Amino acid sequence: MRTSVIVALLMGLSCTTHAEVKEAGPDHFLSQNTRTVHVAPAKLYAALIDIGHWWNGKHTYSGDAAHLSIQAEAGGCFCERWNDQSVAHGRVIWASPNHLLRLDTALGPLQNMAVQGVMTFVLKPAPDGTTLQFEYRVNGASNSGLDKLAPDVDGVMMEQLQRLQRFAESGKADAAGP
Template identity: 45%
Template sequence: MKHLLITAAALALATAALASEVRAEVVDAQPNGFQVKRTAVLSAPADKVYAALSQPSQWWNKDHTWSGSAASLSLAPMAGGCFCEKLPNGGSVMHMTVVYAQPGQGLRLSGALGPLQMSGATGHLGWSLAEKDGKTTLTQTYDVGGYMTGGLDKIAPVVDQVLGEQFDRLKIYVETGKAP
């Protein structure tokens, strides 16, 4: 029981520390679009962060895949590259297409994630990296526009939560070599 309490206390402290290091927000939300943004300082050089971005199978939560397996995800970090997912029985999903790839500096993708694929909306997911003293400030933005029944502003907080979880998992993966 003592070990369980110590573990719970350590987890609470780690979660609080992570939350204090990450700034997150729904920047804007309108019926025709929204922007969500996150920024954190990662204890790793920019080239390591960039390399990790191209390995979503290592840090993306399987609960936010169509296949139920993060191992089915891939990302080709080059213009025209695919952020794709293999599905059972030979199926596949193209989540987004890479429109900008600059190692150590930034990665930008175009497309719609999750339920947004079933609407008239599309988005731009971008990560910018700025290294200083061996640490990297990573900023993630997702701008979405178009049409969705009921308005895109209604889904913005959910998208922010889901992308925030992936961002947090990426940070932990970069800094520890393991995703939660």
Template identity: 45%
Template sequence: MRIVSACVAALACAAPLHAEVVSQDAGRFETASTVQIAAPPEIVWEALIKPNRWWSGDHTWSGDAKNLYLSAQAGGCFCELLPDVKGSVEHGRVMLARPGSELRLFGALGPLQAMAVSGNLHIALKPRDGGTEVTLRYIVGGAIDGDVAALAPAVDGVLVQQLDGLRRFAETPAQ
């Protein structure tokens, strides 16, 4: 329950973002988040493919975002090195990479990996008002352990935190 509370608090602090649990039932849920970034799509894309610079280390297996990497091509990996055990973990597999436009990953993020679920993470970039509107949709389905009504907003809150990290990094000059 502590994780759910922390995620709800993170969601409440993310004022420039619009986020919601779009749908949920016993075996699936869908979240959607949108943020306006004051940078063109090309800059946002370059930031997006560097998760080691904007993803929260609190939501990694190693505890340090510098261990994240993303190979932005079909079949590429959104992965993390685990230096303490000389291992690694796959967060998602790239299904579609359209530079400056969209990225789709297939994978169960974080604690969802321990469940018999699959996830589709779609990140769309659209030019808007001199910047970029970024929409993140995550659809998870399968044998979800626990209360979907509590899990879905918690996952949404974590994704909102990451999206805000992307916004802050993309808006920082000289990345």
């Protein structure tokens, strides 16, 4: 998928619920979300790193999330590979199975902007499953306009978190039809 198409998807996304954009300025934004996922931490972590089964293929370059993978160890690639092409969406900077996954990643159009993004998933046991704490912190130059992109990036990430939760709890990332 071409970068212009991904920008259009990000800009045109309409999502009724969002993670919270805690901070936003032209040179940065911080998006956070906390939710309870009704599975044990080990099951949620296994689902998290099985990204090709829950990520929305609309937000890939190939158009197919099955081409995504995460090598869940320090230095591991969050990559997309298809035909003779490949994209490194990010790099694992901390993997603690069943507890934490942290990626150095500037997704979609952010990659072309040469900004720095750090995405963190923290998993904590909860009485009815796992508390999942999500944070995406992006920093760039003062002319990056990240404050304008923050709500749309946040919307895309909220969609992905909803899909992760559905996949972990039911084995299917797509919402049930009407």
